[in-house]
Amino acid sequence: MRFESLALMIVVMLGMARAPISLAADPYAQLTPPGIQEPSPEDQSRAKMEKEMAKKANQERQADLKRDTDKLLKLATELKQYVDKTNENVLSLEVLKKAEEIEKLAHSVKGKMKGQN
Secondary structure, eight states: OOHHHHHHHHHHHHHHHHHHHHHHOOTTTSSTTTOOOOOOOHHHHHHHHHHHHHHHHHHHHHHHHHHHHHHHHHHHHHHHHHHHHHHHTTOOOOHHHHHHHHHHHHHHHHHHTTTTT
């Protein structure tokens, strides 16, 4: 009787000791819930392509932002020069046009920074 209890206890302990070894052999066995399949190679390639497209779009947006902010600086400098040439009694039509152009470009830059354009 005592031998049978001892043998049963050894079998149970060996079973418990082997469980971590079998989990270590397949570390992803517990990470994927039952009923959920791994993404197919087609899905993985599509995801990779989408990621590359998003990266390229971000690079183009950044280049647009740089170009537009350079243009904003140029326009602001021109506006300053126009304002310096005027006095309190004269407001040049060129000054108004330049200010409107700056406003539109600044709005466009703001939208691009938010990722809307």
